Amino acid sequence: MATSSNYTNLRDIWYTMIGIPGLEDAHKWISIPICSMYIVAVVGNTLLLFLIFTERSLHEPMYLFLSMLALADIFLSTVTTPKMLAIFWFQEVGISFSGCVSQMFFLHFIFVAESAILLAMAFDRYVAICYPLRYTTILTPSVIGKIGIASIIRSFLICFPLVFLVYRLTYCGRNIINHSYCEHMGIAKLACDNIQVNIYYGVIVALFSTCLDVVLIIISYALILCTVLRIPSQDARLKALGTCGSHVCVILLFYTPAFFSFFAHRFGGHSIPLHIHILLANLYVVVPPTVNPIIYGVKTKQIQEKFIQVFSLSEKFC
Numbered sequence: 001m002a003t004s005s006n007y008t009n010l011r012d013i014w015y016t017m018i019g020i021p022g023l024e025d026a027h028k029w030i031s032i033p034i035c036s037m038y039i040v041a042v043v044g045n046t047l048l049l050f051l052i053f054t055e056r057s058l059h060e061p062m063y064l065f066l067s068m069l070a071l072a073d074i075f076l077s078t079v080t081t082p083k084m085l086a087i088f089w090f091q092e093v094g095i096s097f098s099g100c101v102s103q104m105f106f107l108h109f110i111f112v113a114e115s116a117i118l119l120a121m122a123f124d125r126y127v128a129i130c131y132p133l134r135y136t137t138i139l140t141p142s143v144i145g146k147i148g149i150a151s152i153i154r155s156f157l158i159c160f161p162l163v164f165l166v167y168r169l170t171y172c173g174r175n176i177i178n179h180s181y182c183e184h185m186g187i188a189k190l191a192c193d194n195i196q197v198n199i200y201y202g203v204i205v206a207l208f209s210t211c212l213d214v215v216l217i218i219i220s221y222a223l224i225l226c227t228v229l230r231i232p233s234q235d236a237r238l239k240a241l242g243t244c245g246s247h248v249c250v251i252l253l254f255y256t257p258a259f260f261s262f263f264a265h266r267f268g269g270h271s272i273p274l275h276i277h278i279l280l281a282n283l284y285v286v287v288p289p290t291v292n293p294i295i296y297g298v299k300t301k302q303i304q305e306k307f308i309q310v311f312s313l314s315e316k317f318c
Contacts, residue, residue, distance in 0.1 A: 013097035015190075017177045019087045020282065022275040031088035034282060037290040038081045044293035045070040051306045058302060061139035062128070065121045066296060068148055069250070072114040073289035079106045080181040080285045087180055100182035101166055107183060107285075109159040111258075112209045116151035118251055119213040122220040125244050130227045158209050165201060169193045178274060180282050214255060221248075246299040250292050257284045 019027055052058045052067045080103070086092035095103075128135050162184050169191035179186050188198040224244065231237045257280060297303050 013171055013175065015095050015097070015100055015175045015177050015182070016093045017083075017087055017095060017179060017181070018093070019084075019180050020275050020278045021178045022273070023279070027088040030279070030282075031085055034081065034088075034286055035085055037286040038077055038085075041077045041286060041289035041293075042074055044297075045074045045289060047307070048293045048296065048303070051303060055306050058306065061124050061135070061144055062121075063302075064141075064144050065117060065124055068117045068151075069114065069121070070293060072110055072117055073292055075106070076110045076114065077286050077289040079103060079110060080282075084180040084282060095182065097171075100177075100187060101163055103182045104166070104184055104187060105159055105163055107181065108162060108205075109155050112158055112205075113151050113155040114254065115210050115213045116154060117148075118247075118254060119216055119220075120147050120151065121247050122217040122251075125247055126220040126224055128243065129224050129240050154209075158205055161201065162205075165198050166191075169195065169198075179278055181285070210255075210258065217251060246296050249295050249299075250288070253288045253291055253295075257287075 018024070020030065023030065048070045049067055052063045052070075083092075083095070083103070124139060127138050131138065166184065166187045169188065170193050171190060172192040174190045174192075177186055177190070184202060185195075185198065188195045221244070224240075228237050228240050231240065261277065261281060261284070297307060
């Protein structure tokens with residue numbers, strides 16, 4: 001472990017992650033649902049990717065964006081859950097400084113990228129409902145590819161400075177992380193320096209990535225609602241809104257716990273116990289990736305039909 005005599009050498013710093021503080025005795029029980037959800041998340045999203053890329057009828061803008069979301073969900077849960085389970089099962093609590101920073105970067109990078117993908121999916125619904133005749137001409141495969149690349153580049157440019165912000169700090173022996181994975185402020189709070197720059201940048205990142213995405217999503221759905229209300233037929237209105245149901249569920253599932261955690265940390269004080277914060281943070285990286293393919297599988301008729309076809313073929317071969 002790092003000591004006060006060698007704290008300047010970042011290669012020598014090792015952190016100890018507690019897992020869920022106060023619930024150490026229940027780690028093995030908590031690991032059961034987390035492991036189950038992780039398996040479902042990886043299998044469900046992989047199956048979703050397989051269906052979308054192998055079925056030409058699903059090569060539409062909506063499903064191409066959905067494939068991006070599925071890929072992001074696999075990465076989001078995989079970046080954190082294996083280490084989390086190692087802590088719960090084998091007490092593998094140690095992690096190097098470079099390993100911790102790497103996990104931090106990829107966690108924030110994927111989160112910001114997934115937020116951008118949800119915004120792109122809202123734009124997809126806006127074009128589909130407000131400009132149905134121009135849907136395929138506006139959202140061409142080339143445009144969709146550029147949106148995907150732009151999401152990755154934006155996320156990288158926003159999150160890469162976090163690496164420099166934690167590397168510039170001086171660390172002097174504090175190496176206990178009260179969490180199951182590494183995130184920006186969790187690392188910064190272990191430094192001996194002033195971390196105001198880290199705090200300000202974290203707020204700026206939240207405002208100009210996640211919060212901005214949410215505002216644009218709300219604007220998209222406000223425009224969609226205005227268009228839908230002008231449709232004379234009630235059945236047509238319900239059908240149009242029905243195409244947005246899955247996306248709205250996924251949005252609420254993604255942003256609600258994120259904003260709860262953000263406001264609870266800054267305004268909740270000590271009213272919410274630390275173990276509740278950490279438990280919710282652990283569930284946050286596995287619950288949305290687990291539920292997203294289920295939501296689209298249940299609410300999207302085309303995906304249901306293709307899944308049944310694949311399942312029927314596998315039964316015949318067995």
